[in-house]
Amino acid sequence: MEEKAIDYFRKYESIIPDFERFLASLLTPQPYWLRVNTLKISTQKLIERLLQKGFVLEQFGNLNAYKIIEKPVKHPGATLEYSLGYYYIQDLSSMAPVLALNPSNEDTVLDMAAAPGSKTTMMAELMRNEGLIVANDINFNRIKSLAGNIERLGITDVILTQKDARVASFGLKFSKILLDAPCSGEGVYRKNPWGFKGVDERQHRYLGMQQMRMLKNASNHLEEGGIIVYSTCTYHPYENESVVKYAIEKLNLAPIKVKIPIPHIVGVDRWKDETYEFHEDCIRIYPHMVDTGGMFIAVLAKE
Amino acid sequence: MERFGISREILEKYTFFERGRKIWAFSGKYLEIGDIELIGIKALTKGRVLKPSTAFLRIVGKRASKNVIRLNYEEMLLFMKGEDIERSFPVEPGYVIVVWEEDVLGCGFYKNGVLKSQIPSKYRMQDSWI
Numbered sequence: 412m413e414e415k416a417i418d419y420f421r422k423y424e425s426i427i428p429d430f431e432r433f434l435a436s437l438l439t440p441q442p443y444w445l446r447v448n449t450l451k452i453s454t455q456k457l458i459e460r461l462l463q464k465g466f467v468l469e470q471f472g473n474l475n476a477y478k479i480i481e482k483p484v485k486h487p488g489a490t491l492e493y494s495l496g497y498y499y500i501q502d503l504s505s506m507a508p509v510l511a512l513n514p515s516n517e518d519t520v521l522d523m524a525a526a527p528g529s530k531t532t533m534m535a536e537l538m539r540n541e542g543l544i545v546a547n548d549i550n551f552n553r554i555k556s557l558a559g560n561i562e563r564l565g566i567t568d569v570i571l572t573q574k575d576a577r578v579a580s581f582g583l584k585f586s587k588i589l590l591d592a593p594c595s596g597e598g599v600y601r602k603n604p605w606g607f608k609g610v611d612e613r614q615h616r617y618l619g620m621q622q623m624r625m626l627k628n629a630s631n632h633l634e635e636g637g638i639i640v641y642s643t644c645t646y647h648p649y650e651n652e653s654v655v656k657y658a659i660e661k662l663n664l665a666p667i668k669v670k671i672p673i674p675h676i677v678g679v680d681r682w683k684d685e686t687y688e689f690h691e692d693c694i695r696i697y698p699h700m701v702d703t704g705g706m707f708i709a710v711l712a713k714e
Numbered sequence: 715m716e717r718f719g720i721s722r723e724i725l726e727k728y729t730f731f732e733r734g735r736k737i738w739a740f741s742g743k744y745l746e747i748g749d750i751e752l753i754g755i756k757a758l759t760k761g762r763v764l765k766p767s768t769a770f771l772r773i774v775g776k777r778a779s780k781n782v783i784r785l786n787y788e789e790m791l792l793f794m795k796g797e798d799i800e801r802s803f804p805v806e807p808g809y810v811i812v813v814w815e816e817d818v819l820g821c822g823f824y825k826n827g828v829l830k831s832q833i834p835s836k837y838r839m840q841d842s843w844i
């Protein structure tokens with residue numbers, strides 16, 4: 412299976428730097444990261460409690476992101492503190508789109524593809540349970556787990572909807588929109604190598620077209636002066652830079668340089684016969700940079 | 715919430731929405747959006763008396779001044795596993811807020827010297843948990 416995965420990812424040899432290290436990272440299990448739910452407990456208190464229970468944690472910079480180096484239980488959520496909603500298991504790379512969006516309690520936010528809510532709950536935490544987040548997903552079972560996470564973490568500024576992000580109307584305009592789009596999921600390979608199903612060029616194209624439809628709908632729901640964060644957890648340019656190119660050329664959105672305190676590199680400048688002049692405004696996070704999953708992020712503004 | 719002596723100021727930041735037998739608490743800015751699945755979190759269920767949800771008590775229960783039961787460590791473990799605790803507590807019979815040290819564990823039901831855990835199964839601790 413490992414060989415099959417390596418063969419699959421070879422297609423990115425020309426765009427992923429340090430490619431051999433990237434391949435090697437795929438063969439090592441991805442560590443868990445946690446985020447303290449500061450709506451319910453102070454960071455210091457929770458960290459002390461977890462250390463006392465035998466966890467070994469390493470904070471990333473001064474972010475609310477802790478890598479779990481050692482855990483005294485099989486699953487990192489098998490604790491009283493987890494049941495009480497004091498923390499959330501969330502990969503550092505999955506925090507990056509929220510840092511790029513940087514929502515505040517003044518904002519009205521649309522999270523178009525929200526389940527199971529890692530980013531919704533992080534946004535609510537930054538917004539201190541104020542403002543408004545409309546969290547949407549098309550899949551009912553996934554909405555149930557989103558609702559479960561919202562409830563466990565004590566989040567009260569979210570309205571949940573079940574709509575098709577490609578075509579639905581959300582009834583108002585938003586100051587910030589997160590489109591964490593459904594994608595081929597190559598960046599989460601390490602989390603579940605057994606469940607990973609790669610896709611071919613034609614399917615990457617198809618996914619890209621669906622993402623463009625969602626982004627177009629996002630743009631229709633964005634206030635003047637508002638911003639959209641477009642993110643995926645996959646590597647193929649058809650689902651990333653190509654979608655951003657469409658947003659710039661067809662939706663008149665303007666790319667804004669992404670600035671976040673998590674190591675990353677800029678987007679790719681070409682793939683096959685397509686070129687992406689704006690590539691330096693986008694970012695890519697790879698698993699061999701800080702031992703996380705992979706992520707692509709672009710920030711787009713309506714001027 | 716009067717039963718728990720939780721002040722109006724604490725509750726003022728929530729708007730309560732009634733849907734069927736359930737009442738939901740929402741602290742955001744309410745805007746009309748249509749076709750809503752859920753708003754905020756479930757706070758109360760209507761019955762013969764109002765039953766507070768564990769999730770909502772975990773948010774506002776720290777501010778309660780009445781009908782609060784404090785458990786010791788062993789009792790906390792039992793309660794979090796969904797088991798009954800036989801001991802008499804100085805509270806009125808009915809729904810109570812159950813606390814261990816600084817943690818609000820959730821909702822319990824107290825009658826005739828027995829505290830019944832109302833912790834939903836999804837929040838219960840299992841034997842392998844710490």
Ligand SMILES: C[S@@+](CC[C@H](N)C(=O)[O-])C[C@H]1O[C@@H](n2cnc3c(N)ncnc32)[C@H](O)[C@@H]1O
Pocket residue numbers: 505523524525526527528529530531547548549550553574575576577591592593594
């Ligand atoms: C990458 S996941 C989102 C992860 C989520 N943002 C988080 O941080 O926890 C993509 C989500 O898009 C949803 N989805 C797929 N097609 C959709 C559509 N047409 N409209 C809305 N959501 C859709 C999937 O059900 C899935 O939950």
